[in-house]
Amino acid sequence: MRKIWLTSLLGACALVATPAIANDELAKMAQNPKDWVMPTGDFANHRYSELKQITKDNVGKLQAAWTFSTGVLRGHEGAPLVIGDVMYLNAPFPNTVYALDLNNDGKILWQYEPRQDPNVIPIMCCDTVNRGVAYADGKIFLHQADTTLVALDAKTGKVVWSVMDGEAGKGQSGTDAPFIVKDKVLIGVSGGEFGVRGWVSAYNIKDGKLAWRAYSEGPDSDLKVDPQKTTELGKPIGADSSLKTWKGDQWKIGGGDTWGWYSYDPALNLIYYGSGNPSTWNPHQRPGDNKWSMTIWARDADTGMAKWVYQMTPHDEWDYDGVNEMILADQNIGGTMRKTLVHFDRNGFAYTLDRATGELLVAEKYDPVVNWATKVDMDKNSKTYGRPLVVSKYSTDQNGEDVNSQGICPAALGTKDEQPAAYSPETGLFYVPTNHVCMDYEPYKVSYTAGQPYVGAAVSMFPPKGETNMGAFIAWDAKQGKIVWSDPEQFSVWSGALATAGGVVFYGTLEGYLKAVDAKTGKELYKFKTPSGIIGNVMTYEHGGRQYVAVLSGVGGWAGIGLAAGLLRPENAGAWHKAVDQGKMPAADKAVDTAGLGAVGGYAALAKYTSLGGTLTVFALPK
Amino acid sequence: MPSRAGAPHDRGAGLFSPDVEPASREVEPIGAPRIDTTSGAFTTSRDDNVPQSAWTRSLTFVTCLMAAAFVGRVALADGSGDPKSVSKDENGKYVDAQGNPTFHVSDDGTWDWYTFSGYRRYHSDCHVCHGPDGEGSSYAPALVESLKKMSYADFATVVASGRMNVTTSQTNVMPSFANNRNVMCYLDDIYIYLRARSDGALPRERPPKKEAKTKAYAAAEDSCMGTQ
Numbered sequence: 001m002r003k004i005w006l007t008s009l010l011g012a013c014a015l016v017a018t019p020a021i022a023n024d025e026l027a028k029m030a031q032n033p034k035d036w037v038m039p040t041g042d043f044a045n046h047r048y049s050e051l052k053q054i055t056k057d058n059v060g061k062l063q064a065a066w067t068f069s070t071g072v073l074r075g076h077e078g079a080p081l082v083i084g085d086v087m088y089l090n091a092p093f094p095n096t097v098y099a100l101d102l103n104n105d106g107k108i109l110w111q112y113e114p115r116q117d118p119n120v121i122p123i124m125c126c127d128t129v130n131r132g133v134a135y136a137d138g139k140i141f142l143h144q145a146d147t148t149l150v151a152l153d154a155k156t157g158k159v160v161w162s163v164m165d166g167e168a169g170k171g172q173s174g175t176d177a178p179f180i181v182k183d184k185v186l187i188g189v190s191g192g193e194f195g196v197r198g199w200v201s202a203y204n205i206k207d208g209k210l211a212w213r214a215y216s217e218g219p220d221s222d223l224k225v226d227p228q229k230t231t232e233l234g235k236p237i238g239a240d241s242s243l244k245t246w247k248g249d250q251w252k253i254g255g256g257d258t259w260g261w262y263s264y265d266p267a268l269n270l271i272y273y274g275s276g277n278p279s280t281w282n283p284h285q286r287p288g289d290n291k292w293s294m295t296i297w298a299r300d301a302d303t304g305m306a307k308w309v310y311q312m313t314p315h316d317e318w319d320y321d322g323v324n325e326m327i328l329a330d331q332n333i334g335g336t337m338r339k340t341l342v343h344f345d346r347n348g349f350a351y352t353l354d355r356a357t358g359e360l361l362v363a364e365k366y367d368p369v370v371n372w373a374t375k376v377d378m379d380k381n382s383k384t385y386g387r388p389l390v391v392s393k394y395s396t397d398q399n400g401e402d403v404n405s406q407g408i409c410p411a412a413l414g415t416k417d418e419q420p421a422a423y424s425p426e427t428g429l430f431y432v433p434t435n436h437v438c439m440d441y442e443p444y445k446v447s448y449t450a451g452q453p454y455v456g457a458a459v460s461m462f463p464p465k466g467e468t469n470m471g472a473f474i475a476w477d478a479k480q481g482k483i484v485w486s487d488p489e490q491f492s493v494w495s496g497a498l499a500t501a502g503g504v505v506f507y508g509t510l511e512g513y514l515k516a517v518d519a520k521t522g523k524e525l526y527k528f529k530t531p532s533g534i535i536g537n538v539m540t541y542e543h544g545g546r547q548y549v550a551v552l553s554g555v556g557g558w559a560g561i562g563l564a565a566g567l568l569r570p571e572n573a574g575a576w577h578k579a580v581d582q583g584k585m586p587a588a589d590k591a592v593d594t595a596g597l598g599a600v601g602g603y604a605a606l607a608k609y610t611s612l613g614g615t616l617t618v619f620a621l622p623k
Numbered sequence: 624m625p626s627r628a629g630a631p632h633d634r635g636a637g638l639f640s641p642d643v644e645p646a647s648r649e650v651e652p653i654g655a656p657r658i659d660t661t662s663g664a665f666t667t668s669r670d671d672n673v674p675q676s677a678w679t680r681s682l683t684f685v686t687c688l689m690a691a692a693f694v695g696r697v698a699l700a701d702g703s704g705d706p707k708s709v710s711k712d713e714n715g716k717y718v719d720a721q722g723n724p725t726f727h728v729s730d731d732g733t734w735d736w737y738t739f740s741g742y743r744r745y746h747s748d749c750h751v752c753h754g755p756d757g758e759g760s761s762y763a764p765a766l767v768e769s770l771k772k773m774s775y776a777d778f779a780t781v782v783a784s785g786r787m788n789v790t791t792s793q794t795n796v797m798p799s800f801a802n803n804r805n806v807m808c809y810l811d812d813i814y815i816y817l818r819a820r821s822d823g824a825l826p827r828e829r830p831p832k833k834e835a836k837t838k839a840y841a842a843a844e845d846s847c848m849g850t851q
Contacts, residue, residue, distance in 0.1 A: 072793075073793050074793070075761065075762075093794065094794075118787060118789070118794045118796050119796060119798070121794060121795075121796040122752070122785070122796050122797055122798035123798065126751060126762075127761070127762050193751065281747075404829070440829070442743060444743065444747075445848070445850065446747070446805045447804045447805060447848055447849060447850070449802050449803050449804065452798075452800070452802060452803040452805075452806075453747075453748045453751070453803065453805070453806075454805075455747040455748055455751070455805075456747060456805075457747060458742070458743040458744070458745075458746035458747050459746055459747075459750075460746060460755060460829065461755065555761050556761040556762060557761075560760055560761025560762060561750075561751065561752065561754055561760035561761060561762050561763075607759075612761060612793075
């Protein structure tokens, strides 16, 4: 691994002024609703703002106030930060960072464009996205595509320090937003489709020195677990808990990557995140539970030692990464206030756990079409306690290699991917952007080459039988495990949500609409079509006495790849083919269009609604 | 059978991703380090642990194709000509009059094994960038369009060598798959599948009926994948 140390004079000055715990500063800053100081809104990942100038009664008058182009036409995930008079945002590869002057119509104060090898582009399965920069201690932190973590002086954009966290030549890449905890900055790694064994790195904010690194798979020392003290569902995990669940050395290329969101509970001093899919996608090739892929992790913020773990999808057979955000909320469960963690998993189950102990409280489907498992076993006396009860028909491992398992819901996209949900303490509800897509999945044997795709399954996706919408925006009661309301959407909702004290919840759509809905009822109150499809996260801030709402447009990511050409249920296309042309060869266009509009019912292609873009749109009420 | 030459460029590629003209690409010989502008982190590393005579043969074969492609690039690439199959080998692979691999569908709708196998392989390693059914995505061009212009040799060259296309707003990069058995051992399968899609012979579907995998194919596959 290569390390670059570039310390500017300004950086050196900043080091002298470093508070012992940057977290104190950031925690205090996060209390000010006028700013948006971290990508997740707050340490608890609420994505909730106390601002209430924009309300459900006046949001209908919202207007675009100003816009800004990032200069890059790629999938734009993430969201800007606002700290005082400055907005910070970044683009997908090449990961340009901008500091914009809010006192001067968004004039560029500084910009930073790292030099990166473009050969990192094709190892970024599913687009060159980046989920935002982080702030602490006068620095802006960027996790580049090539896994470099760089600290920039927030005032000048000069590099304070820079460190290479992984090796892009081995398929390792960076997409997640850095997360600040106390005096450290945390980053994960992407590369589950390249056999990358996942880890989390914690670097010292002041000098970029690696404080600790903890892997998802491997020996106990790599995992940073204590066989006796680290628990799963209340029981010690025991020695070699990961090694015992892999065949031979397969854990070395076993995935479990950590490219999602992180959260932190200061009172418990624990950080939370999820690990991704085991590699390869062919489950038959990697027997065992493949621990600790697909796992919720609770680690000590100072040492990285794991307090508890919970594997949601043992021995994954569907690519249901467990990386989605962990939202920390205190809720009344069955008459008792509990410190809970709420997680909407790719596998279609929404989990509510006690975040102090890892006790499983609720696990329910948050899309009724989820069919790969009947339920999560909640019987503490059962041998399969805490495990999903898999339906044989949809088990791609039981069906075997070279067999096409059909009609599995959700698709590999998950009922939700990384697009984060929001939580309103006011309504007590979670607002969740979801996918409503199913799949056929056929695993087969693959060989591993470092730095090359290591997938091992053919996947085709389509809307649930008899339905036309491929997404929904829902309100979820995590105490009961029930959908409160659901707004269907034509395409997957691939944008992060924002809840506000004004009783309004915001999200974006793949066609490019920013939408505002009533937090209590889901009724649509406002929509505006931005220049491109939205896969970014909505944020809000106040400046000069006005509340603003901002979102990045720029279609792409996995959604752009999977949905651009539209989804088609394969047997329907085939049925049309047989019925109409009786084995003759129709023109490609005719075959697709007729099958799409006739037999299937019009699953329009996203490419007919929007095109590539890279624009920030900022909204406000008229003056 | 529709002709591909001069087919209108009417779908997919133009909407999201600029399609790349073959003449504009960078081509590098197999085994050369991949384009390396800054870090030195991207050199190729052949995995030499597995004995692989068929693997070597596969590489040699592609090298020859690439040589042909270099010669042929003087003229405009216009696909591989008439896809009508004229013969079939012991592996179950059909070829056209020019000797290019091609698809075959019987009157009862039975597809050749290669088209089916290519469908599967495409929907693992290729569709994560190029979208379902070769239809393109926000990230990479529609191969159903690309193959209307690319010859078999062009196709094999790009898969083995990769390509880079830089514009002011985008950097499109396809990696070299020369060291990836999951792709190179199935190069013809993927080509034949995409040729069938590009030609409009195969709709957006999994081939519903297929010829059986032959013993010769299985032996060649095991040899190439190092799983014999």
